[in-house]
Amino acid sequence: MAICRYCESEMQSTHSCVDTPIVMVDGTTYPPVRYGEEIGWRHPKGRCGDCGVLPGRVHHHGCDVEHCPRCLRQAITCGCLWRGEEHLADDWDEEWEARLLR
Numbered sequence: 001m002a003i004c005r006y007c008e009s010e011m012q013s014t015h016s017c018v019d020t021p022i023v024m025v026d027g028t029t030y031p032p033v034r035y036g037e038e039i040g041w042r043h044p045k046g047r048c049g050d051c052g053v054l055p056g057r058v059h060h061h062g063c064d065v066e067h068c069p070r071c072l073r074q075a076i077t078c079g080c081l082w083r084g085e086e087h088l089a090d091d092w093d094e095e096w097e098a099r100l101l102r
């Protein structure tokens with residue numbers, strides 16, 4: 001059981017996460033990368049193996065397959081911070097805050 005923080009739904013039982021633009025902590029926005037649009041990912045068959053969304057829908061944030069719309073790398077490892085997860089990021093520290101305040 002895992003509840004997505006963005007759509008507040010049980011991940012494996014919903015068809016898509018919310019498809020509103022993703023807001024970065026610096027205020028820039030990006031349309032979410034949908035399941036099947038990831039670079040190097042071809043023709044998904046069936047639901048996402050990690051978060052359970054249907055092809056063409058938006059991954060629940062935190063999915064292994066999800067790509068970051070900002071840097072187009074794997075979202076869980078890319079290091080970009082999305083608005084709302086400042087306090088959840090393991091690497092959130094003074095360095096990040098200093099960068100944002102600059």
Ligand SMILES: [Zn+2]
Pocket residue numbers: 004005006007008009016017018059060061
């Ligand atoms: Zn979701």
Ligand SMILES: [Zn+2]
Pocket residue numbers: 035048049050051052053059060063064065066
């Ligand atoms: Zn997924």
Ligand SMILES: [Zn+2]
Pocket residue numbers: 068069070071072073075078079080
């Ligand atoms: Zn990124």
